[in-house]
Amino acid sequence: MRAMSEWMWYLTRSTGIVAAVLAVASLVWGFTFSARNTGRRLKANWWLALHNWLGGLTLGFTGAHMLLAFLDTQAGLRFIDLFVPSGQVGWAIGWGVVAFWVFAVVTLTSIARVRRRLPRKAWHLVHLVSVPAVLVMAIHAYQIGSDALARWFLWGLAGLAGLAIYPLSVRLLGVAASRRAAASSTRLPARQRAAA
Numbered sequence: 001m002r003a004m005s006e007w008m009w010y011l012t013r014s015t016g017i018v019a020a021v022l023a024v025a026s027l028v029w030g031f032t033f034s035a036r037n038t039g040r041r042l043k044a045n046w047w048l049a050l051h052n053w054l055g056g057l058t059l060g061f062t063g064a065h066m067l068l069a070f071l072d073t074q075a076g077l078r079f080i081d082l083f084v085p086s087g088q089v090g091w092a093i094g095w096g097v098v099a100f101w102v103f104a105v106v107t108l109t110s111i112a113r114v115r116r117r118l119p120r121k122a123w124h125l126v127h128l129v130s131v132p133a134v135l136v137m138a139i140h141a142y143q144i145g146s147d148a149l150a151r152w153f154l155w156g157l158a159g160l161a162g163l164a165i166y167p168l169s170v171r172l173l174g175v176a177a178s179r180r181a182a183a184s185s186t187r188l189p190a191r192q193r194a195a196a
């Protein structure tokens, strides 16, 4: 029996780690595509298609992780604890639940048939909630993970944060540049008028 629960423990951890890596990869691919920083070797569409797959897989592995955590009797989770954070099980798990709901909503609203019915701005706003959700997911992994104090785990988390920061910065610089360009193009007619 003990061997069985050890297996569940390993599987819970490994699916959690894979889900976390996939979530960060989705973020990196998403920002790289949106910033049009995809280079010339591969088409922008390749980045988007892979992003969509990575996002879907994140939710898949999160589901498996949750199911395994539930089946692992040592973890002592009730079915409702998978979906509702509570003081009884604590926020270390609660953060994971919050991240799960955000990933679920982000993925479901991105299914082509649903997305077509949503205004672009609303879809985008919902989609961007995935960025803080990745942070919340990292807090969950750090607070609950059995490996959280292991050096490889901390280096892994730091490495993932580092990987995410580069495309995020490129995207933010791109947004700032296009805002500046838009502002100066609206000023242009006024300046031209003054010169006339």
Ligand code: HEM
Pocket (backbone or CB within 6 Å): 023, 026, 027, 030, 031, 033, 034, 035, 048, 051, 052, 053, 054, 055, 056, 058, 059, 103, 106, 107, 110, 111, 112, 127, 130, 131, 134, 171
């Ligand atoms: C864990 C799941 C996901 C995360 C963390 C995520 C994250 C992101 C991020 C950070 C961006 C860049 C947004 C921006 O800079 O404006 C993005 C863009 C995008 N994502 Fe996701 N995403 C996820 C799942 C999905 C799924 C499942 C789909 C589709 C089935 C999808 C479709 C898109 C599309 C179409 C864009 C491009 C938006 C644009 O620039 O026009 N995402 N995503």
Ligand code: HEM
Pocket (backbone or CB within 6 Å): 009, 012, 013, 014, 015, 016, 017, 019, 020, 023, 062, 065, 066, 069, 075, 077, 081, 082, 083, 093, 095, 096, 097, 098, 099, 100, 103, 137, 140, 141, 144, 145, 146, 147, 148
């Ligand atoms: C996006 C959502 C989630 C991600 C990416 C995620 C990821 C992780 C990671 C990376 C770990 C650390 C594994 C280790 O120690 O090496 C972990 C542990 C754990 N997670 Fe999650 N998690 C998520 C949501 C949830 C949810 C919703 C639950 C249950 C309600 C949950 C239950 C657990 C449990 C019980 C552990 C401890 C496993 C152990 O070390 O004994 N997680 N998770």
